[in-house]
Amino acid sequence: MTCPRIAVDAMGGDYAPDEIVAGAIRAQAELAAEIILVGDPEPIQRYLDEHESGIKLKIVPAADVVEMHEEPLIALRRKPNASINVAMTLVKKGEADAVVSAGHSGAAMAAALLRLGKLPGIDRPAIGAMFPTLLPSKSVLILDVGANVDCKPRYLEQFALMGSIYSQFVLGVEEPKVGLLNIGEEDCKGNDLALQAHSLLRDNPRISFLGNAEGRDVMSGQFDVVVCDGFVGNVLLKFAESLGGVLVQILREELPKGWRGRLGTALLRPNLRNIKQRIDHAEHGGGLLLGVDGICIISHGSAQAPSIFNAIRLAQEAVEHQVSQRIQACYQASSVVGEGD
Structure with a gap:
């Protein structure tokens, strides 16, 4: 082309x-x-x-x-x-x-x-953003991260399907694993939106649904796509961006302290550059409006x-x-x- x-x-x-x-x-x-x-x-x-x-x-x-x-x-x-x-x-x-x-x-x-x-x-477009995970060279797609503050269950189902298509054809994930952001792993946890969305995701044959994803699971690497409403997603996005910036700043301030720190920093410079690339939101460029x-x-x-x-x-x-x-x-x-x- x-x-x-x-x-x-x-x-x-x-x-x-x-x-x-x-x-x-x-x-x-x-x-x-x-x-x-x-x-x-x-x-x-x-x-x-x-x-x-x-x-x-x-x-x-x-x-x-x-x-x-x-x-x-x-x-x-x-x-x-x-x-x-x-x-x-x-x-x-x-x-x-x-x-x-x-x-x-x-x-x-x-x-x-x-x-x-x-x-x-x-029904509603969604903004998808890439987050780093514990697994090297693997990211997780979170959507929606701000386009829709209030959602219906079918919106989350559509987000999951759009995210799966993007993950499969752009990121090269053969069978994207989808999670629903929730306050617990159990099927019975969550508000009405989460409970109804869980049922739709579970019953959709086009979606490889693993179940609920707690906040600690988002960056674990077990999910390829995580769906949520835009209110929660935007809070999650801004927190992750600020946390990445805080970690980079702490490393810059603490590692060079003392002669051992300065020597170690010089030796570890390539590793530190890789760390920054993995957690810096600038490396992902922005969100795709799907x-x-x-x-x-x-x-x-x-x-x-x-x-x-x-x-x-x-x-x-x-x-x-x-x-x-x-x-x-x-x-x-x-x-x-x-x-x-």
């Missing part, structure tokens, strides 16, 4: 446009993808000129940006030429294959729903160049593995969609 065309919201995020453009430059150099920068051409071009990389990137002008304090739907309607709107429109028109944004996450999701729409059979008719990666608002590069890489992989098409095909063949409130 031809190189995926990735539209990057150059104006979204705390460090836009400089860090966004820096990540895009690296992606254009290292990935088999065509990067399209969407935003105010003047600061984007100024950074490109200062960088002097020799890499040419296409710029699509967008006059406005949705600020973090704005209400998403109101801002999107008031600013039709906002960078996230323009980026989504490129996908809608077939001029791009995916969108990456580190801007207002609510605006990115709303723009995806308004411009791209939901896949047939999907369930919309297109590929959309929602990165962290504090994303810098390495995170943007990884978000673009994630978008490229999702396009190449036809994630949206596989989800749609699965639901077209499934009779379970829409059952079980």
Whole structure:
């Protein structure tokens, strides 16, 4: 297939446009993808000129940006030429294959729903995020991590199926094991949502359901996909991100203390770099919005160049593995969609 065309919201995020453009430059150099920068051409071009990389990137002008304090739907309607709107429109028109944004996450999701729409059979899209596990080279996909604060049981069932498809075809897991985040392992534990969702997941032949996953099980490596509502998932995501940052900071402060520490730190530098890569959320780039008719990666608002590069890489992989098409095909063949409130 031809190189995926990735539209990057150059104006979204705390460090836009400089860090966004820096990540895009690296992606254009290292990935088999065509990067399209969407935003105010003047600061984007100024950074490109200062960088002097020799890499040419296409710029699509967008006059406005949705600020973090704005209400998403109101801002999107008031600013039709906002960078996230323009980026989504490129996908809608077939001029791009995916969108990456580190801007207002609510605006990115709303723009995806308004411009791209939901896949047939999907009640609510979900944001999936990768977490590290105790097993080397293995991550677990958690969804939803913020798109849906309130959920019905069938939403969690759909999250599990979408997550399984992503895990199988993008991450290469032959038979993804699914867990339901809960307060206990026993089938009888949890609130009404958890109890009803447990029944749906257990009875769905398309889902390899292992049962409930307690908080301590999420990063154990026994699950490939863990589902929950967006309220719990977002709390879990923010806690995991902060914990990773705390661990890295503690290592930086404590290891170099004393001459033994300085010597040990020098000797262990490659190991410490590997530790940071395993627990640093920037290595995963962001979350994939599953369930919309297109590929959309929602990165962290504090994303810098390495995170943007990884978000673009994630978008490229999702396009190449036809994630949206596989989800749609699965639901077209499934009779379970829409059952079980």
